[in-house]
Amino acid sequence: MTSKRNTNAKRTINDFDINFMGRRKLAAILSGTALVVALLSILIRGFDFGLDFTGGTVIEVGYQEPAELSEVRQSLESQGFPGATIQYFGSNRDILIRLMPQAEEESSAELSNRVFRALSQDAKGEVELRRVEYVGPQVGEELREQGGLAVLFSLIGILIYVALRFEWRFAVGAVAALVHDVLFTVGVFSIFQIQFDLTVLAAVLAVIGYSLNDTIVIFDRIRENFRRMRKGTVMEITNNSINQTLSRTIVTSGTTLLVLFALYLFGGEAISGFSLALIVGIFVGTYSTIYVATAIVIWLGLSKADLIPVPVKKEGAELNSMP
Numbered sequence: 119m120t121s122k123r124n125t126n127a128k129r130t131i132n133d134f135d136i137n138f139m140g141r142r143k144l145a146a147i148l149s150g151t152a153l154v155v156a157l158l159s160i161l162i163r164g165f166d167f168g169l170d171f172t173g174g175t176v177i178e179v180g181y182q183e184p185a186e187l188s189e190v191r192q193s194l195e196s197q198g199f200p201g202a203t204i205q206y207f208g209s210n211r212d213i214l215i216r217l218m219p220q221a222e223e224e225s226s227a228e229l230s231n232r233v234f235r236a237l238s239q240d241a242k243g244e245v246e247l248r249r250v251e252y253v254g255p256q257v258g259e260e261l262r263e264q265g266g267l268a269v270l271f272s273l274i275g276i277l278i279y280v281a282l283r284f285e286w287r288f289a290v291g292a293v294a295a296l297v298h299d300v301l302f303t304v305g306v307f308s309i310f311q312i313q314f315d316l317t318v319l320a321a322v323l324a325v326i327g328y329s330l331n332d333t334i335v336i337f338d339r340i341r342e343n344f345r346r347m348r349k350g351t352v353m354e355i356t357n358n359s360i361n362q363t364l365s366r367t368i369v370t371s372g373t374t375l376l377v378l379f380a381l382y383l384f385g386g387e388a389i390s391g392f393s394l395a396l397i398v399g400i401f402v403g404t405y406s407t408i409y410v411a412t413a414i415v416i417w418l419g420l421s422k423a424d425l426i427p428v429p430v431k432k433e434g435a436e437l438n439s440m441p
């Protein structure tokens with residue numbers, strides 16, 4: 119009975135037997151190609167920054183009857199407001215309008231009054247002006263700088279944390295994977311020219327935390343197995359550790375993606391960028407945990423001696439052993 123239970127336990131632990139590290143060179147080529155494309159797009163095409171970063175005016179209006187976005191856009195363009203971003207804000211009667219900075223000097227009150235008059239002329243019922251917010255270009259530039267610093271400082275803090283908790287090779291692998299995830303995610307927004315605003319930046323920071331959590335789980339299992347499996351090679355122990363945590367990774371990422379897809383499809387345009395950034399980030403973060411973070415640790419020459427604690431001899435034991 120005992121041997122049978124042990125066999126079943128081993129099968130439960132080793133449900134998966136995939137040679138992940140055997141494909142790390144192919145994965146490195148794919149990751150390198152994707153990052154080159156993302157970097158070229160960022161440098162050449164740049165980003166379609168939203169009003170949060172460029173400055174401009176946000177106007178929220180309410181209609182008595184359901185409004186069509188195409189009609190609202192046509193009304194604004196006829197009154198000299200081209201390129202406005204128009205989206206539903208909750209229901210099809212609530213409209214959120216984002217206007218880029220205007221060339222002529224005009225106060226936000228005057229601008230909102232012109233927009234209100236343009237919408238009221240073509241509206242079927244009454245239009246209610248609910249909110250007007252103005253973001254100056256200087257504030258938008260400060261937000262860009264502070265957002266970049268937030269990402270940089272988070273990576274530095276993670277590097278120090280992982281180095282203290284595990285070992286410097288793990289810290290390098292974790293930070294390299296996070297840089298990979300950030301560049302790939304923002305590269306998608308640059309390639310397809312999807313609007314990049316503060317909600318997308320918040321999603322990128324959330325991707326960093328999500329990817330790091332998955333990486334720490336695998337690193338912790340690798341350290342545990344290095345101390346428990348004394349006969350296996352580094353590659354065998356690493357593959358075994360990834361396979362043991364694979365079911366947990368699939369369940370966690372899968373359930374999170376179900377929610378994010380629902381938000382992207384039914385949440386409206388207001389949070390579409392946020393949910394899309396998280397969807398891309400979770401896919402890439404799950405991949406990079408295995409093929410970037412763990413692969414780099416292997417390439418840096420991780421050995422059992424780096425993780426197996428050295429036994430400390432007590433002075434009392436040495437005295438007792440003396441004749």
